[in-house]
Amino acid sequence: MSFTLWFTGLSGSGKTTLSRGVYLELKRRGIKAELLDGDIIRTNFSQELGFTKRDRDINVRRIGFVSYLLSKNDIVSVVAAIAPYANARRQNRRLIGQYIEVFCNCPLAVAEKRDVKGLYARARAGEIPSFTGISDPYEEPRAPELVVDTDRETVEESLIKIISDLEDRRLVPKRDQCKLCNYTEEDEFRRRQNLAALGFARNIQV
Ligand SMILES: Nc1ncnc2c1ncn2[C@@H]1O[C@H](COP(=O)(O)OP(=O)(O)OP(=O)(O)O)[C@@H](O)[C@H]1O
Ligand SMILES: [Mg+2]
Numbered sequence: 001m002s003f004t005l006w007f008t009g010l011s012g013s014g015k016t017t018l019s020r021g022v023y024l025e026l027k028r029r030g031i032k033a034e035l036l037d038g039d040i041i042r043t044n045f046s047q048e049l050g051f052t053k054r055d056r057d058i059n060v061r062r063i064g065f066v067s068y069l070l071s072k073n074d075i076v077s078v079v080a081a082i083a084p085y086a087n088a089r090r091q092n093r094r095l096i097g098q099y100i101e102v103f104c105n106c107p108l109a110v111a112e113k114r115d116v117k118g119l120y121a122r123a124r125a126g127e128i129p130s131f132t133g134i135s136d137p138y139e140e141p142r143a144p145e146l147v148v149d150t151d152r153e154t155v156e157e158s159l160i161k162i163i164s165d166l167e168d169r170r171l172v173p174k175r176d177q178c179k180l181c182n183y184t185e186e187d188e189f190r191r192r193q194n195l196a197a198l199g200f201a202r203n204i205q206v
Contacts, residue, residue, distance in 0.1 A: 002032075003171050004067040004077040004096045005162075008089065008141060009104030010133045011119060012111035014150035014158065015080035018104065021159045023078045027183035029175065034070055036063055038081030044200050051130040057088045064092030071096055084132050086139040100171070102162060103144035108133045110151040 005022065007015040016037055026033040041063055042049065049055040060083045067077035083089050093099040111133070112120040123131035130136040146165050148158040166172040 001098060002071045002074045002076050003098035003100055004064075004071050004079060004092075005100045005102060005166070006067075006079045006081070006083065006089070006092070007102045007104055008081070008083045008144075009150075010106060010108060010111045010138055011082065011131075012114045012116050013104035013106035014148070014155070015082070015104050017155055018102070018148065018150075018158055018162065019078050019080035021155065022162055024183065024185065024188070025159070025163055026076055026078070026172065028181055029173065029178040030181050031076060031172065031178075032074060033076040033078055036066065036077060036079045036081070038063070038079075041081070051136065053085065056082075057085060060085070060088040061091065064088075064095055067092070068096045071098060082132050082138070084136065084138045086141070089141065098171075100146065100166070100169075101141055101144040102146045102148060103141045104150050105140075105147050106150045 005019075007019050009015055016039075019035060019037065023033055023035040038059075042059065045066075046059045046062060049059050060081060063079055063081055067079060070077040083092075089101065093101070115121055119128060119131065120134065122128050123134040132138050146162060148161060150158060153161070163172065167174050
């Protein structure tokens with residue numbers, strides 16, 4: 001039995017950035033892990049779903065179920081998905097058991113100022129209905145295992161905080177206890193290029 005590390009938070013709060021960082025570090029430590037990013041899942045796995053509460057809940061439950069299967073088979077599932085509704089998150093927690101929730105805590109104003117994908121501007125202009133934080137709810141986690149204040153911490157600081165927490169929980173061995181592998185961003189890049197060539201994941205970040 002492994003565990004699931006779920007990054008939840010507003011758009012632009014840092015879920016993709018931090019999940020990728022943690023995932024790569026786990027791979028370097030020789031730990032079997034998979035990264036499930038909400039954007040990529042929506043493109044390849046949940047294409048038919050929209051952004052109603054019902055569809056969002058289905059999407060989050062699907063990701064939860066895949067995470068359950070992976071974790072049950074000793075693979076760490078690292079998830080980056082807004083998961084705005086507390087109830088859907090709670091159901092996943094129950095299903096998965098070893099479920100570590102990381103709340104990417106970032107004020108809306110900061111996430112909006114970052115506007116990494118230009119979506120906030122479009123949401124404010126009324127071009128995107130049901131946009132989390134603007135015209136759709138985000139229910140903040142009440143008791144997440146970990147909170148990263150991404151408006152006040154650097155990416156590096158947040159990453160160290162998360163990895164140290166996983167070490168303290170004995171879920172991840174410390175670096176000096178691992179046979180380190182040379183797993184790099186380029187390895188990921190190549191894998192993603194192969195997928196893209198096969199017609200998958202057109203919005204994959206490479
Ligand atoms: N401590 C931090 N942790 C994570 N990201 C940070 C931090 N400090 C600054 N940032 C910046 O904030 C931005 C976060 O964008 P990112 O794409 O990771 O958000 P997201 O939560 O995945 O959004 P979305 O839900 O739209 O996919 C990046 O540009 C990142 O460099
Ligand atoms: Mg993201």
